[in-house]
Amino acid sequence: MTTYIILSRFSPEAFDNPKHFLELAEQVSKKIKQECPNVKWKDSYATLGRYDVIDVVEASDPKEIEKVAMIIRAYGHSTTETPIGTPWKEFLGGLK
DSSP states (O other): OOOEEEEEOOOTSSOOOHHHHHHHHHHHHHHHHHHTOOEEEEEEEESSSSSSSEEEESOOOHHHHHHHHHHHHHTTTTTOOOOOOOOOHHHHHHOO
């Protein structure tokens, strides 16, 4: 399986009250679980920087990740960037 890092940034119009974000997050999570059952969620982080959320996921098919990103964009009212992540030891091993 390939590791992907989903970097998301909320649209200013996504919600008008932080409490409403809880509902939004629940809807997005439910939709992803229903439509992308083969994507394995490793971890999620809220950040105070360029991105609002960083998700670490695994999938064997990049099409699954494309669908996840589109769900986050459409239902989560967010923009996303999704680079592939290589475990550090694997990366260093590939340099030998």
